[in-house]
Amino acid sequence: MASHTNENTELGKLKQKIAGLEKLEQQHKKVEAKLKTVNKQLQASENQLKAYNEQLRESEQKLNQQKEAAEQSREFAESIIDTIRQPLLVLDKNLRVITANQYFYKLFQVSPESTKGNLLYNLGKNQWDIPELKELLKKTLPEFSAVEDFEVEYQFETIGHKIMLLNARELLQKQGKERLILLAIEDVTKSRIYKKELERLNKELEIKAEELQQILYITTHDLRSPLVNIQGFTKEMEASLNDLKKLLEKMQIHPAEEKSLNTIMDEEIPEAIHYITSSTTKMDNLLKGLLSLSRLGRQKLTxxxxxxxxxxxxxxxxxxxxxxxxxxxxxxxxxxxxxxxxxxxxxxxxxxxxxxxxxxxxxxxxxxxxxxxxxxxxxxxxxxxxxxxxxxxxxxxxxxxxxxxxxxxxxxxxxxxxxxxxxxxxxxxxxxxxxxxxxxxxxxxxxx
Known part of the structure; x- marks a missing residue:
């Protein structure tokens, strides 16, 4: 009986152990299922992370490309600006210099270090502190209206007397960005000097031409008087020659002398008169032509x-x-x-x-x-x-x-x-x- 009781006790313990093992196995299966779920979630997260990393890499690549393109565009724009043989300035709304081209530095003898970031009026020991320029910018730039061919004449301390034409435009930028102004400066000092000199020379030429026309007119008039006299005397010579011929016809002359006189009267004197008449006719035509030219030069056009x-x-x-x-x-x-x-x-x-x-x-x-x-x-x-x-x-x-x-x-x-x-x-x-x-x-x- 006692032996049977011990067996039951051992059997009960064994059943308890089996039940515990079964319970442990069930818990293990639950943990294993949870682990599988977690693994799946981890795998999904890993895949998502990889996708995010790929997107991030692509975004970074695009950003670098955009930065490179922007840098190339900036360098390209700066190279174009530096190539232009006209001083250019880019200003902000407070008239501080953002950038300038090489021709500005060269013409006005200033350096990039002393120019960028400084107020326009303070550049080059305040040599841009020009009253007319201040008044212009004060009126136009608050509304960012364009400035076209505004003339400024000024005595610069470093480069001397200059006459300049200023043109200003707002640089178009994306909304929200700072508004900038492009100021172009054209040095017209030499061209204005040349223009004044040309006007002076043209005026002098007009005076000389008028004097020449007067001289031509007076000279041709003065020459016509002796020419008319020569023409008149030539006609008198022809008439006198005819009268002389008639007188000689009535006179008794030795045949040898008559032959000599006929040669003189019929050939030599008429030939001389012909040359005189021909020359005076040419001279008369020339003087008439010169008078015509003189009148043409002096004539006022209607x-x-x-x-x-x-x-x-x-x-x-x-x-x-x-x-x-x-x-x-x-x-x-x-x-x-x-x-x-x-x-x-x-x-x-x-x-x-x-x-x-x-x-x-x-x-x-x-x-x-x-x-x-x-x-x-x-x-x-x-x-x-x-x-x-x-x-x-x-x-x-x-x-x-x-x-x-x-x-x-x-x-x-x-x-x-x-x-x-x-x-x-x-x-x-x-x-x-x-x-x-x-x-x-x-x-x-x-x-x-």
């Missing part, structure tokens, strides 16, 4: 709107006999009205058409074509003929004084020079195209 169709008809009417005599075909297109002096424009086209008529080809029917039209800021007229043309080597000389295409032709070589002067007095231009044997073409621009 600009008005010209009916060019009417004016051209007047010009052609003056050449009616010569046109008919040479059977020249004249073609005139519809011409635009232009602004000019009536008398001088008439003279211009008279000389051009007269020139074409003078140099026709005898073996070919003559033809002169006149056309015109409106162009930008004015009118262009063209006079074209089928005459003998001009050799290439002569074309540069045609508008010179006393230049003649054919010395045998009448005239003294002033006509084309007058054409050039009229065009220049109207602030226009003239161009010529020609080939020997293929005629001439003159293109004239008359501005509004």
């Amino acid at each position: 600009f008005r709107k010209l009916d060019m169709n009417r004016l051209m008809q007047q010009v052609l009417d003056d050449f009616e006999f010569e046109i008919g005599k040479n059977q020249v075909n004249i073609e005139v297109g519809n011409l635009p009205d232009c602004m000019g002096d009536d008398l001088q424009i008439n003279q211009l086209f008279s000389n051009l058409i007269g020139n074409s008529l003078k140099f026709l080809k005898p073996e070919v029917p003559g033809e002169i074509v006149i056309s015109g039209g409106r162009v930008e800021n004015g009118c262009r007229f063209v006079v074209k003929d089928n005459g003998i043309g001009i050799p290439r080597e002569y074309q540069e000389k045609i508008f010179g004084l006393f230049e003649k295409l054919d010395p045998k032709k009448p005239g003294i070589g002033l006509g084309m020079n007058v054409v050039k002067q009229v065009v220049e007095k109207h602030n226009g231009s003239i161009e010529m195209e020609s080939e020997l044997g293929k005629g001439m073409k003159f293109s004239i621009f008359i501005p509004d």
Whole structure:
């Protein structure tokens, strides 16, 4: 009985141990399940962390790229600014210098260290403390309005007297960023000095030209008096020669002496008179041409709107006999009205058409074509003929004084020079195209 009781006791203990083991196993399984869950969570967290790290790496890479691009853009912009041969400043709203280009440092003899971060007015020992500049910036910069070609004239301590044009603009930046001002400085000192000198020289040239015109006018007038006397005395010589011939016809003269006298009376004296007459005629034409040039130079222009169709008809009417005599075909297109002096424009086209008529080809029917039209800021007229043309080597000389295409032709070589002067007095231009044997073409621009 006691043995049976002991067995039951041992069996109970064994069952308790088994139950404890089962409970422990269940707890182990729960812990193991929890560990698996934790491991899964850790794995997920690790994967998420890896993803975050990858995103962070990509963001860092993009940020570095953006920083590099921004640095390149800044260097690129600075290199452009430094290349510009004009002083440039970038200022903040308080007029402190953010940056400047190399040309600013060079022109105003200041260093980057003494410039960046300092007030504009304090630069270079306060040499930018300019009252006009202060007043300008005080009025315009609070509203960040643009400044265009504001002129400042100032005596700088280091670089002397300067005349400058200032231009200012706000630099566009992203919203929320500090507003900046770009100040461009153009040194126009030399150009203004050159301009004043040019104006002085032009004025002096005008005075000299006026004096020359007066001298030319007086000289030609003074020369005409003795010329008229020579022409008069020559006619008297011709009349006296005829009277002398009549007297000699009534006188009894030895045949040998008569022959000698006839040689003198019929050949030598008439030849001398011919040379005198020819020379005085040339001199007379020359003086008339010089007088015409003198009048052209002194004439005051009266600009008005010209009916060019009417004016051209007047010009052609003056050449009616010569046109008919040479059977020249004249073609005139519809011409635009232009602004000019009536008398001088008439003279211009008279000389051009007269020139074409003078140099026709005898073996070919003559033809002169006149056309015109409106162009930008004015009118262009063209006079074209089928005459003998001009050799290439002569074309540069045609508008010179006393230049003649054919010395045998009448005239003294002033006509084309007058054409050039009229065009220049109207602030226009003239161009010529020609080939020997293929005629001439003159293109004239008359501005509004």
